[in-house]
Amino acid sequence: MSQINIVALWTALPEGLLVVEQFDDACLIYNSLSNETCFLNETAVEVLRLLQAKPMTVEGVIAGVCSAYNIDEGPSLIQEISNVMGEFERLELICPSLT
Amino acid sequence: MEFAVGPFVVRIKSWPETLTYPFRLMYGDFPRVASETFADFDIALDPSRGFRRWIHPQTLFKLDGKSLFEPFPQDTAFPLFEWGLNWCVGQRCHQYLMLHAAVAERNGRAILLPAMPGSGKSTLCAALVQRGWRLLSDEFGLFDFRSHRLVPFPRPIALKNESIDVIRRFAPGAVLGPSFPKTRKGTVAHLRPPLAAVQRMHEAVSPAWVIFPRFSAGAQLLLRAVPKSQAFLRLAHNSFNYDITGPDGFRAVGEIVRASECYDLAYGDLDEAVFRIDTLTS
Numbered sequence: 055m056s057q058i059n060i061v062a063l064w065t066a067l068p069e070g071l072l073v074v075e076q077f078d079d080a081c082l083i084y085n086s087l088s089n090e091t092c093f094l095n096e097t098a099v100e101v102l103r104l105l106q107a108k109p110m111t112v113e114g115v116i117a118g119v120c121s122a123y124n125i126d127e128g129p130s131l132i133q134e135i136s137n138v139m140g141e142f143e144r145l146e147l148i149c150p151s152l153t
Numbered sequence: 154m155e156f157a158v159g160p161f162v163v164r165i166k167s168w169p170e171t172l173t174y175p176f177r178l179m180y181g182d183f184p185r186v187a188s189e190t191f192a193d194f195d196i197a198l199d200p201s202r203g204f205r206r207w208i209h210p211q212t213l214f215k216l217d218g219k220s221l222f223e224p225f226p227q228d229t230a231f232p233l234f235e236w237g238l239n240w241c242v243g244q245r246c247h248q249y250l251m252l253h254a255a256v257a258e259r260n261g262r263a264i265l266l267p268a269m270p271g272s273g274k275s276t277l278c279a280a281l282v283q284r285g286w287r288l289l290s291d292e293f294g295l296f297d298f299r300s301h302r303l304v305p306f307p308r309p310i311a312l313k314n315e316s317i318d319v320i321r322r323f324a325p326g327a328v329l330g331p332s333f334p335k336t337r338k339g340t341v342a343h344l345r346p347p348l349a350a351v352q353r354m355h356e357a358v359s360p361a362w363v364i365f366p367r368f369s370a371g372a373q374l375l376l377r378a379v380p381k382s383q384a385f386l387r388l389a390h391n392s393f394n395y396d397i398t399g400p401d402g403f404r405a406v407g408e409i410v411r412a413s414e415c416y417d418l419a420y421g422d423l424d425e426a427v428f429r430i431d432t433l434t435s
Contacts, residue, residue: 073400075407080382084403089396091389091403093382 063151064112064139066105072147088146098138102147109151112139155186159295159306159354161246163238164192167199168230169212175231175330179309179343182351194241198230216241229333232341235311239292242306243393249304250405251393252294256303257286262361263303264434265294265409267391270338273368273420276316279344280427283324288350289358296405298398302357307350309343317342323423362434363388363413372421374429384415 066072073084081094083102094102097119104110104118116135120127142148155164158180168176194216201211201224211224214237221240225233243251254267255278264286268274275291282288289303291310296303309330312320317340320327328345363384379387388406389395395402416433420426 073403075385075403075410077381077385077410079380082382082385082403082407084400086400089399091386093386 062111063109064105064115064148065109065151066102066142066148067146069106083147085145085147090145092145092147097134098142101135101138102142105142105148112136115139155188155190155192156180156183157186157354158183158308159290160304161193161242161306162186162190164195165234166195166197168234169198169200169210169227171212171228172198172230172234175343176234178328178330179231179345182346182348184351193245194238196234196237196241198234200227229336231330231343232311232333232336235309235343238308242293246295247394247398248299249295249297250395250398250402252296252388253292253391253393254294255291256289256294256305256358257281258289258358259286259434261358262434263289263358264362264364264430265303265360265413266364266366267294267388268366269391273316273366275310275312276319276368276423277366277420277426279310279312279316279320279327280323280423281430282310282344282347282350283320283327284427284431287353288346293393296360296409297357298401298405300357301405301408302359304357305350305354307346307354309346311338312342312344314339319423320344360409360413363409363415364418364430365416366418366420366426369419369421372419374422374425375417375419376429376433377417379415379417381410381415384413385410 071086075082081099083092083094100119100122101115104115116127116132119135155162197215199213199215201213210227212227212230212233213220213224214222214233252267254265255274257264257278266274266278278291288307289305290307293306294303295306317332330343332340332342334340385406
């Protein structure tokens with residue numbers, strides 16, 4: 055019997071639904087669907103940017119962030135990105151991808 | 154009676170005698186408009202009914218013929234009118250991002266003073282205006298989504314309690330209306346808008362500074378730069394209609410913050426605060 059592996063892909067809301075204001079110190083995002091304004095730090099901005107480019111797994115996002123900042127994957131980074139994605143899901147900035 | 158104030162036309166259909174003197178003193182320079190002109194706000198200040206009117210006469214604020222609030226004592230008809238007009242603008246004028254802020258202009262650049270009640274915003278605004286800044290508004294920072302500028306809405310500046318004497322001492326020549334004791338905010342007196350503010354009330358201005366004032370008696374003056382992302386969140390929180398203007402409101406706050414230097418200003422001495430702002434902006 056073959057085993058089915060389900061890999062969760064995540065995607066960000068289309069750019070048209072998000073309005074972004076980038077300042078020197080941080081980034082603010084307005085979500086047109088939820089009418090909420092979100093304050094994002096540097097890591098969160100990178101996570102969102104990756105998920106806007108294409109649907110990704112959590113592992114893919116972690117690898118993408120490591121590549122963007124030229125850093126090694128570590129437990130604290132994995133935890134931070136997991137937290138960011140959890141918060142993004144709660145804020146309806148990302149959702150599971152159907153593709 | 155119809156008159157223009159900033160971008161709005163106000164019609165007052167009826168009013169008690171107690172409104173007449175303070176209204177003439179405060180709004181004497183504002184242009185009257187023809188009675189057939191469309192009015193943004195159709196207001197009546199009518200006597201309330203019931204037995205109470207024989208003992209303590211009261212006045213109702215009506216908009217489009219409907220009474221919206223509890224009546225005020227008749228001798229506080231002017232503060233009621235001012236408060237009611239604020240309410241009308243706050244409820245209806247969503248063509249603007251409305252910030253709870255004083256706004257003044259000098260050399261074509263505007264300073265925004267967003268603040269919570271009790272922070273010394275009106276006192277500081279009154280002082281700046283007495284030192285040559287043009288009054289755009291004491292209560293509403295109206296940012297026009299189309300022109301991307303701050304639109305003047307120059308009305309009397311409501312001074313409360315100790316601020317009344319502070320401004321009397323600061324500018325002995327300032328025209329202050331009667332004091333109204335025992336309002337919901339204590340004693341209130343209004344500072345007449347300077348003639349230049351009325352004459353130039355159709356000249357919108359671009360923002361250049363956002364200063365969050367905080368008065369504390371005896372405090373040393375402290376001016377501190379505020380990161381723009383924080384200034385954004387504080388301005389959005391300070392807005393009357395950020396939540397209902399959607400992406401337009403978000404972009405507008407972003408535009409204001411990007412165009413402005415942003416500071417916190419703690420002060421305990423009015424002269425010192427005005428001098429510091431003058432130095433900063435000159």
